[in-house]
């Protein structure tokens with residue numbers, strides 16, 4: 001019982017400190033765009049759970065809690081893929 005409470009507490013802490021990030025991306029038009037953006041975000045090695053939505057033109061991911069990614073780093077990753085990060089939201 002004590003152990004399971006510990007894990008619940010641990011999971012809560014991880015959730016509390018790893019921010020969900022949502023990025024509006026300009027210029028996406030097909031599945032190749034999705035692939036390219038996913039690949040460049042993954043290459044930063046600072047995010048996980050990447051999900052790029054073509055219809056919504058949004059990239060979503062979770063920032064790794066021990067390796068914060070700055071807005072500038074997000075913008076340059078999206079730019080390396082060939083697109084523009086229009087707006088970045090964190091919550």
Ligand SMILES: [Cu+2]
Pocket residue numbers: 028029030031032033034
């Ligand atoms: Cu494309």
